[in-house]
Amino acid sequence: MAEKRATEGPAAPGLAVLHAEMARQNRDAAAAFDAVRPDAARIAARIRALGRVTLLGMGASHWANRMALFAYRKAGILAAAEVVSEAMRQPPAPGGVILLTSQSGGSGEIRAWFSRFPDNEDQYGLTLNRDGFLARTAFSLVAPVERERAFAATRSIMVTLALHAAILDALGGGDLAAEIAALRALWQADAPPPAPPAEAIVALVSCRALVLSSRMPVHAALEAAALTFIELARVPALALETGQLLHGPMETLSPGTALVLARPAGEDAATLTRIAQAAVGLGLKPVLFDLSGGAPVAGAVTICLPSRQGLAAQATLLPAAQRLVIEAAAGRVGEGFGTPLRSSKVTDGESP
Numbered sequence: 514m515a516e517k518r519a520t521e522g523p524a525a526p527g528l529a530v531l532h533a534e535m536a537r538q539n540r541d542a543a544a545a546f547d548a549v550r551p552d553a554a555r556i557a558a559r560i561r562a563l564g565r566v567t568l569l570g571m572g573a574s575h576w577a578n579r580m581a582l583f584a585y586r587k588a589g590i591l592a593a594a595e596v597v598s599e600a601m602r603q604p605p606a607p608g609g610v611i612l613l614t615s616q617s618g619g620s621g622e623i624r625a626w627f628s629r630f631p632d633n634e635d636q637y638g639l640t641l642n643r644d645g646f647l648a649r650t651a652f653s654l655v656a657p658v659e660r661e662r663a664f665a666a667t668r669s670i671m672v673t674l675a676l677h678a679a680i681l682d683a684l685g686g687g688d689l690a691a692e693i694a695a696l697r698a699l700w701q702a703d704a705p706p707p708a709p710p711a712e713a714i715v716a717l718v719s720c721r722a723l724v725l726s727s728r729m730p731v732h733a734a735l736e737a738a739a740l741t742f743i744e745l746a747r748v749p750a751l752a753l754e755t756g757q758l759l760h761g762p763m764e765t766l767s768p769g770t771a772l773v774l775a776r777p778a779g780e781d782a783a784t785l786t787r788i789a790q791a792a793v794g795l796g797l798k799p800v801l802f803d804l805s806g807g808a809p810v811a812g813a814v815t816i817c818l819p820s821r822q823g824l825a826a827q828a829t830l831l832p833a834a835q836r837l838v839i840e841a842a843a844g845r846v847g848e849g850f851g852t853p854l855r856s857s858k859v860t861d862g863e864s865p
Contacts, residue, residue: 550786571622584678589687602675605633654679680713708836714841720770723749738835773837776803801814
């Protein structure tokens with residue numbers, strides 16, 4: 514695979530930088546939500562008028578879009594989330610709004626998209642960079658916060674979720690008002706995620722590969738965590754929605770594999786409990802983030818989180834999962850942790 518080419522300077526390395534990013538993600542998300550609401554209403558009105566939205570992004574921006582996807586559908590919108598590099602190589606969906614997400618606003622795929630589709634007036638951006646290409650090219654929601662310094666995305670994912678939440682708040686529909694109220698209360702409380710137990714970190718430090726799984730919508734937070742682990746630990750990680758895990762990839766589970774599960778509230782909790790129990794029987798010590806309020810699973814490392822649903826559940830799970838994979842990656846890499854070897858903070862996957 515071709516090495517990614519940088520489009521701007523290197524990111525700041527190190528565990529301390531990542532801790533600083535995560536420590537402010539709730540406050541920055543709350544500030545972003547409040548600041549962009551007037552512009553978000555304009556985008557929401559157009560989405561409501563057309564009834565369709567396609568969320569496009571790369572890397573962590575794509576996983577942030579996936580976190581928001583479920584809520585757009587709850588609002589009665591025909592919504593899809595795709596990576597830009599795939600979407601630009603197929604005919605665009607007819608009609609509807611396109612939301613392009615890019616923390617830097619300067620990734621190569623975003624530039625390539627507009628070179629191919631420059632004339633669509635229903636294209637909008639979500640970004641953290643007012644001076645970036647995306648904000649200069651399309652009407653954009655710009656989070657009024659400092660851009661992220663660390664290589665692996667943490668704070669920017671939560672802030673991007675806040676930009677989506679502002680649009681969703683203006684859209685209304687379903688029970689989104691209650692979801693967004695819970696999300697804002699979580700941000701305003703600004704409580705740090707629980708410290709991961711030492712045995713959970715050890716499981717990820719010593720593994721040959723990592724598998725993560727849950728049900729939507731909270732599974733999207735694990736997809737983001739998988740990317741963080743891959744980037745920082747340089748170890749394969751596979752995030753599979755629980756149904757996909759059960760359709761064959763359970764074959765990968767062995768004592769050399771680490772398994773991270775998230776047990777959501779509701780009817781899907783029982784399935785995640787059974788998978789955790791099955792993993793214990795295979796000789797694994799799975800890590801189970803529990804948002805259901807259920808009993809711990811014998812033989813698993815259970816990390817209890819507040820029982821929340823929807824957007825608030827994702828915003829609860831995301832920083833907890835981030836903290837686990839980051840601490841484990843730091844334990845694996847040691848010196849040079851957080852300094853990319855083959856990638857950069859802002860990349861151009863469209864260059865040869």
